Amino acid sequence: MQKDELYITASLARLELTEKEADTLSQAVSQMIEYFSMMEKIDVTGLEPTTHVSIGENRVRKDEVIESSLAERMIEAAPERDERFITVPHIL
Amino acid sequence: MIESFIGLEIHIQLLTKTKVFCNCKNEFTHVPNSHVCPVCMGYPGVLPVLNEEAVRKAYIVCRAMNCHLNEKAVFDRKNYFYPDMPKNYQISQFNSPFGVKGLIEMDGMPKVRIHDAHLEEDAGKLVHEGMTSYCDYNRAGTPLLEIVTEPDFKKPEEAELFMQNFRKMVRYLGVCDGNMEEGSMRCDVNVSVNFEGKGLGRKVEVKNLNSFRHVKLALQYEIQRQSRMITAGESVVQETRLWNDEKKRTEGMRSKENANDYRYFPEPDLPPYCPTKEFLAQIDAAQVELPWVRKKRFIDEYGLNEDGAEFLTEEKDKADFFENAVKGGISVANAASWMRGEVAKDLNKAKKSLCDSFLTVEKFVTVIKLLEAEKINAQAAKKVMDIIINEDADPMQVIEKNNLMQTADSGEVEAMVEKLLAENTKVVAQIKGGDQKPIGFLIGQLMKVSGGKADPKKARELILNKISQLG
Ligand SMILES: [Zn+2]
Numbered sequence: 001m002q003k004d005e006l007y008i009t010a011s012l013a014r015l016e017l018t019e020k021e022a023d024t025l026s027q028a029v030s031q032m033i034e035y036f037s038m039m040e041k042i043d044v045t046g047l048e049p050t051t052h053v054s055i056g057e058n059r060v061r062k063d064e065v066i067e068s069s070l071a072e073r074m075i076e077a078a079p080e081r082d083e084r085f086i087t088v089p090h091i092l
Numbered sequence: 093m094i095e096s097f098i099g100l101e102i103h104i105q106l107l108t109k110t111k112v113f114c115n116c117k118n119e120f121t122h123v124p125n126s127h128v129c130p131v132c133m134g135y136p137g138v139l140p141v142l143n144e145e146a147v148r149k150a151y152i153v154c155r156a157m158n159c160h161l162n163e164k165a166v167f168d169r170k171n172y173f174y175p176d177m178p179k180n181y182q183i184s185q186f187n188s189p190f191g192v193k194g195l196i197e198m199d200g201m202p203k204v205r206i207h208d209a210h211l212e213e214d215a216g217k218l219v220h221e222g223m224t225s226y227c228d229y230n231r232a233g234t235p236l237l238e239i240v241t242e243p244d245f246k247k248p249e250e251a252e253l254f255m256q257n258f259r260k261m262v263r264y265l266g267v268c269d270g271n272m273e274e275g276s277m278r279c280d281v282n283v284s285v286n287f288e289g290k291g292l293g294r295k296v297e298v299k300n301l302n303s304f305r306h307v308k309l310a311l312q313y314e315i316q317r318q319s320r321m322i323t324a325g326e327s328v329v330q331e332t333r334l335w336n337d338e339k340k341r342t343e344g345m346r347s348k349e350n351a352n353d354y355r356y357f358p359e360p361d362l363p364p365y366c367p368t369k370e371f372l373a374q375i376d377a378a379q380v381e382l383p384w385v386r387k388k389r390f391i392d393e394y395g396l397n398e399d400g401a402e403f404l405t406e407e408k409d410k411a412d413f414f415e416n417a418v419k420g421g422i423s424v425a426n427a428a429s430w431m432r433g434e435v436a437k438d439l440n441k442a443k444k445s446l447c448d449s450f451l452t453v454e455k456f457v458t459v460i461k462l463l464e465a466e467k468i469n470a471q472a473a474k475k476v477m478d479i480i481i482n483e484d485a486d487p488m489q490v491i492e493k494n495n496l497m498q499t500a501d502s503g504e505v506e507a508m509v510e511k512l513l514a515e516n517t518k519v520v521a522q523i524k525g526g527d528q529k530p531i532g533f534l535i536g537q538l539m540k541v542s543g544g545k546a547d548p549k550k551a552r553e554l555i556l557n558k559i560s561q562l563g
Contacts, residue, residue: 012353014173051166051358059363063108063145066115068129075125084124085219085226088175 001030093288094322096315098245098281099207102258104237104268105214105276106149112213112235113140113183113362120274124228132213132233134179140361146235147365149267150190150211151375153237156265156382157206159191164366167359175227176215184212184238186356188364198257198384201250205242212236237267243282243292248311252304255279260383264408272303279307284328285318293318297332298342310335313342386411394424403432409447413456420457422464430460434474438481451481458487471544472496498547505538505546509558512537523559531555 006026010017017025078086111118114131121127131138154161168186194206216232218225239258245251259270259277270277279301284293296318298310318328333342367375381389383405390401390411405411410431417427435456439449459480463473468491479490491497512534513520519530535551 052363058365059141060144060147061141063110063143065110065117068116070130071126071128074128074133082226085228088225088227090220090223090225
């Protein structure tokens, strides 16, 4: 993988990479991409593309309210908050 | 000549009790982060499960828009980083949404092709203040249906009219309350211009439109701006702009990240949804006559004028009420004019809608039938109508209690006229002298003393008769 491509991917994932990390990673990522190209070579003619293993039936639930007992604890667990609001730096 | 091409992206919040992938309440509240759980807060290790009611309502809309329904609908992750979505992705549908290739046909409007309708989750709400953003995730994960049209509108007015009808449609279907100010229905537009015959131009998206009027104004502004540019030989930049309602103009947004690369991929936590035959039969059964179809039928079938049909088909309840009243045996003219006039006025005064007032079709028909049979006069009918709209009262009892029945034999009224004439000798002399004007005064007095029981139509004749009898 080209390093500039890696930087684009990293910025989309909000990762900051040092030059050294980028060197190591671009090698590792190239290797992963190679695995995909190996898979791409497999002959799949006649096979229907699938996203999930079939479970036969639709998985849905009834439209019934169950209040979570964890709401308060999740607010408390937020790294920064102002009363019930979770706060983050204003970006964009 | 320059042509413009307008497409709409409409988001509607579906009316469900719970969010789309978890059991949290789908309800607006002023208490931040009170309807949240690990699923909608994007905690690791949780499993989203699809809300069947959100699915049902989404399909009802797809069907009403004549969409082709995919045999297998697949959910995808749309990846983006913004604190309104704690998971860092939004669950949506990309390659195989519920509905595709729909078509909506309305009178006086080009056919509008629907590109697709897909179910997704709404984001949370952020309030920005200084250097801080305050996050409230009550809305995060609530069901949202996005409907994307092809760029089939040529004029801003068409887009506006379509939106108005679309809003009526989702309300008729009972899937969304259609409130644009509160954001339960939102609309982004895309617009491009080009020299005639050259096809689509470079597309600009405009967001932040909170009313039908904003939609129209933003489109008018953009078409002008882009037309000026291409006429001057400049090229339009493909971008997203925001409507600034104070300045009445669209403004470019600060450049967003590299590209809108959402890296969609199938949501591994949610299996595809395959509508069954039984399910689709239920969806068909939930279809209703659409507002613009019904309006046209009201004009054709009842001979109503455009305005009358528009008014009566505004809401499904109102249209049902009207048709049931006519079925109940009163004239179309009376049903329409009383609903548009007195009933609308009283409801407005009481700040109520037809369905949350006390008025029922039966009570309405009872009053209008008495009026048509001249058992009560219009003034009395108005009085009764006002009472039975505001109170849970029986119209017959109201009429009896207030003694509003028109006196069948005119003996009582005649006596009143005689008394009135005796008390107003000056006025009588005037009339005798050939001045017709004071008759109105006498009629008014008669209505007053009779408590509205006298028939104003007959009162004039009666008064003149009595005066001539006075010799
Ligand atoms: Zn939740």
